[in-house]
Amino acid sequence: MSFLTPPNPQSTRTWETKTPAEISKSPEERFELITRRLQEVLGGETIKNILSEGQRHPKCYWAHIGYLVPLMKLSDFLQAGVDLTVLLADVHAFLDNMKAPLELVEHRTKYYKFVIQTVLESLDVPTDQLTFVTGSSYQLTRDYNLDAYRLAATVTEHDSKKAGAEVVKQVESPLLSGLLYPGLQALDEEYLGCDFQFGGIDQRKIFTFAELYLPRLGYAKRAHLMNAMVPGLGGGKMSASDPNSKIDLLEAPEVVKKKIKLAFCEEGNIEENGVLAFVGAVIIPVSQLRKERIEAANAAGKPIDPFPSRSSSRVTNGINELLKPIRAAYEASKEWQETEALAYPKAVAPVKKKKEKVYHPPPPGKGRNAKPAAVDPAAAHAEAEAAKQTAAPEVVA
Structure with missing residues (x-):
């Protein structure tokens, strides 16, 4: 190669x-x-x-x-x-x-x-x-x-x-x-x-x-x-921008299980059934390839186990069985992991800045701890007398 x-x-x-x-x-x-x-x-x-x-x-x-x-x-x-x-x-x-x-x-x-x-x-x-x-x-x-x-x-x-x-x-x-x-x-x-x-x-x-x-x-x-x-798992077109429409080659087993569980699978709707299409386009061809390989090995006098993992034939297990060696190769290759980090850098969410609170002191006599101003008795008396002098005279009918 x-x-x-x-x-x-x-x-x-x-x-x-x-x-x-x-x-x-x-x-x-x-x-x-x-x-x-x-x-x-x-x-x-x-x-x-x-x-x-x-x-x-x-x-x-x-x-x-x-x-x-x-x-x-x-x-x-x-x-x-x-x-x-x-x-x-x-x-x-x-x-x-x-x-x-x-x-x-x-x-x-x-x-x-x-x-x-x-x-x-x-x-x-x-x-x-x-x-x-x-x-x-x-x-x-x-x-x-x-x-x-x-x-x-x-x-x-x-x-x-x-x-x-x-x-x-x-x-x-x-x-x-x-x-x-x-x-x-x-x-x-x-x-x-x-x-x-x-x-x-x-x-x-x-x-x-x-x-x-x-x-x-x-x-x-x-x-x-x-x-x-092949339609996406959601029933529409498979899209690289929609992670839920496809199975990634390095998908974790629990993520595969979740995606298959949430996939569009309407009874009687074959054309938009992404799970059924995936079985026909991937799972069955892989099974056929393994069958052909087993037959060739047997004919050559080198028989191999047709059921290496004894796993269930359900779709989720079938996909995970297919992805297992790919994930293992990825986990064993530091160079591959470093390349992925450079090729698909994780988006960094912008940090929201908290608005700083600025303390503004209240005006004199205002605020929670303000004390009432002291009153001068003499000045208060003089002010009251002055008010009486300026008041309008009372009119007697």
């Missing part, structure tokens, strides 16, 4: 030895593994031809999104002998309405390398054909930027806005950066040298945009594989 330089689109990986996927599976079986449980496949014949020719591995590019669901599909690709490139899209994240400040992007790319690698290793998936590429490692080069300008001279504002409608954050007054986003994602296919790109069904408009415009620059049209969008 490599974290270093991006692959050269003009070259192909050396075909020296076949992977276990080529040895044990036919081209048809590998294609079925690559495309199973997907909602839609565009250009599947491209992948079939590469598998049938048997001259090289198919190449896939995935623009990373930090959810567990697509990682299940990556395990299928790797098992099928696909050369998989995971793009840690730092430039894209900044362009999409500045989702992350530039000073945090570097730490977050490192953090997600830890996450993705650990998830795949916890599933016992071979990662020797997995490559991580940071977008800024090639998206700031002269050639890439010249192609971006060539594309900008070809694409209409309407097409770019339409392509990013489901992915780019929509605001009343959009920034120019959001209009660049679809074109750059299309160029990534060429510069990462892939045969197909993988993403959610919400990426479909960007994928068809790439199929239309890359040939206009003289580049090949790629295939596109899309998985279904």
